[in-house]
Amino acid sequence: MSWEVVIGLEIHAQLKTNSKLFCHCSAAFGDTPNTNICPVCTAMPGVLPVLNKKVVDSAIKLGLATNCKINSINEFSRKNYFYPDSPKAYQISQFDKPICLAGYLNIMVNNELRRIDITRIHMEEDAGKLVHQGSDNISGATHSLVDLNRCSVPLLEIVSEPVIRSATEARLYMEKMRQIIRYLDIGDGNMEEGSLRCDANVSIRKRGDIKLGTKTEVKNLNSFKSVEKAINLEIDRQIDILEDGGTIIQETRHYNEATASTTSLRSKEEAHDYRYFPDPDLVPIVIDELWIETIRKELPELPEAIQKRFVNDYNLPTDHSVRLTSIKKLAEDFENAYKNRKNENITPLETANVALKYYDYFLSNNLDFSKSNHASFQIGGLTFLVNTSTVSSSTITSILPDIVNTNYDPIEYVKEKGLAQVSDTGELKSIIQDVIKENPGPAEEIKSGKMQTIGFMMGQIMQKTKGKANPGLANKMLKELLGIS
Amino acid sequence: MYFHIYAIHSSYVKIFFVMITKETIKHLAVLSRLEFTEKQLDNFSHDLENIFNYAQMLNEVDTTGIIPSSHAMPLQNVFKEDRVIPYHNIEKIMANAPLEESHAFRVPKILAD
Structure with a gap:
């Protein structure tokens, strides 16, 4: 039997704001429990939430960068549910009037362009954090501790259409989304710290069927590796059940990274009655063309555009330009390094090769490239050394450990250490x-x-x-x- | 599915009669983690039905062409700046915790056995 996989992703991206969505508490991660709380985010009676404008700006940015239509009339709704992570017993979210609609992202899968449609992006508040005690997971816990620091930290929820066809596509789409979020500088996209999360809706159907199969929702995907692994596990589990003549139960499944398996969370058929209604404490947000155009002008050049430019202007191979644009800083460092030395007969390709070697050194040694303040200057210097045959490209690799994260001028360094090739x-x-x-x-x-x-x-x-x-x-x-x- | 609504059409006014059953109250009780006795279920369904049908009076108004509003005042675009102002009475909030542990609210186990 040939099965077709149908995946939709719900991505939650925490926004990089100073304060929370509706109050002035700090939105910082990792502080002592319950130190960034106030009457508004802990749902004291009589409080009034007031919207953080930066969140709307960030949502418009992401909407424009993902080819969405920006809705002019926005409303917040209450999503009612009862759980200890939410002191109000509802989450303020957007329901029928989300800020962004009908966008898409392109990803490359096996050298083929795939368009992943985005249903909507909406603004909402995060819930508090639960720490389960007495067990390493919720099912065995004796009790739980509630930390409301995260309560009401701003999130964007990005919902894809069920058009993703494999676990690899899901990971690539998620990586692309993170890349864009980071280029826009609206979130840090750190999956390990939970500032980027995703739930996957997975179902399978016989190839050629139009009707979707019963889906399950896989949660707790805390790394790109988990996204791919957990979805593949769920696909295999569903195929096994259907091939044995069984039926899939609609449920939420929790992925456990340590055991690489998913387990069912008790199905609560009634839990999905959220009784949404417009939040009467919050006024509508009207976004006019002027606002959208102001944000559009603030948008940085996005990775796809830079890639095209690198190929067209610098004649770089596509592979080079894709790797150089994987993060914004690398693309900028490469370009500055090249521009600063282009009067010295240095080619973009020489600079690109050195830049990639330089960046790979950070990756393979788990160093933080974002803090590498002298990267552009050093890449330029190293390229000059290679271009003038002062050192061989293998020498470059051997001197990187000594110079990265210092302000050493590579040219001076080579002179001091007497590493220059004898070309006299x-x-x-x-x-x-x-x-x-x-x-x-x-x-x-x-x-x-x-x-x-x-x-x-x-x-x-x-x-x-x-x-x-x-x-x-x-x-x-x-x-x-x-x-x- | 839980609300039985009967509509009576007149020339332009729609008048609804809402029936709140015991099942509706039971469903809402589950969602709110409340438990009611049979007598309470009867009483609440009766009371809620009356409240609903009182509010049905609003349906007598012709709202053709009027955009639904979600706020009582004709306001829009009310924002706050993205600035941190720490709240200085956190202990007063923590005092609401029936049980406190490691500066967190301690709650009973969440999933039933």
Whole structure:
């Protein structure tokens, strides 16, 4: 039987604001429990929520960056549910008038462009944090502790259409969304800290069927790896059930990263009656064209546009430009490094190669590239060294550990450490002449046509220069001095 | 599904009669984690039905062409600045916790056995 996978993602992105959505409490992560709380976010009677304008600006930004239509009339609604993480017993969210509608993102899957449609993006408040005690998960807990610091921290919920066809596509879409959120600088997109979360609605159907199968909702996906792994597990579980003649139960399943398995959370059929109604404490938000256009002008250049520009303006291979734009800072550092030295006959490709090598060093050593303040300057310097054959590109790799996270000028560094290749023809000439004098036999062999012996002579030259002879130049001069060029 | 609504059409006014059953009250009680006796269920369904049908009076007004409003005042775009102003009476809020542990509200186990 051939099955088709149908996935829709609900992504929750915490916004990078100073204060919460409806009050002046700090929205900071990781503070002592219940220190960023006030009567508004703890639902004391008689309080009045007032909307944080920066949240609306951020939502418009993300909407424009994901090709959405921005709704001019916005309303907040109360989503009623009873749970200890919500002191009001409702979440203030948007229901029938969300801020963004009908957008899309393009992702590349196996070198093919896939368009992932976005149903809507809406603004809402986060819930408090529950810490379960007496067990490492909720089902075994004896009691729980409620921290309301996170309560009412602003979120954008981004709902995709059920058009995602594999776990890999889900991960790629999620990665793309994070990239855009970071380029816009509206959220930090950190899945491990929970500032970017996602729930996956997964169902399968016989290939060719139009009707959707029964879906399950997989929660607790705290890393990109989890997103892919948990969805694949759920797909396999559903296929097993259906192929054994069983039926899928609509339920919420909790992913456990440690055991790499999903377990059913008790199904609560009645829990989905949220009795939404407009929040009478909050006034409508009317977004006019002027507001939208003001935000549009503030939008930074987005990764897809930069990629195209790098390919067109700098003739970079697509692969290079995709990697350079993976984060905004790298794209900027590359471009600045190139521009600052373009009068020195340095090519964009040389700069790109060095920039990627530089960035890969941070990645493979788990270093924070965002704090690398001298990256652009150092990438430029390193490119100059390679371009002028002062050092080989393998030397670059070996000096990176000493210079990254310092303000060292790579050119100065190479000088100080005496790492420059010997390209001075006068100096090289006298060294080669010495080598010939000391090795008359091999020199005669070469003269009489035994070219393999050049390797031996080159070895001697490298030994004398401690590996710093410019190999191309040395080879050429050796042949000249032996009269065989 | 839980509200039985009967409509009587006149020329332009729609008048509804809402019936609140015991099932409706039971459903709302589950959602709100409340428990009622049979007698309370009867009383509440009766009371709520009266309240609803009193409010049905509003349906006598012709609202053709009027945009639904969600707020009592004709206001829009009321915002606050994104600025942190710490609240200095947190202990008063914490005093509402029936049980406190590690500066958090301690609540009973959430999932039933």
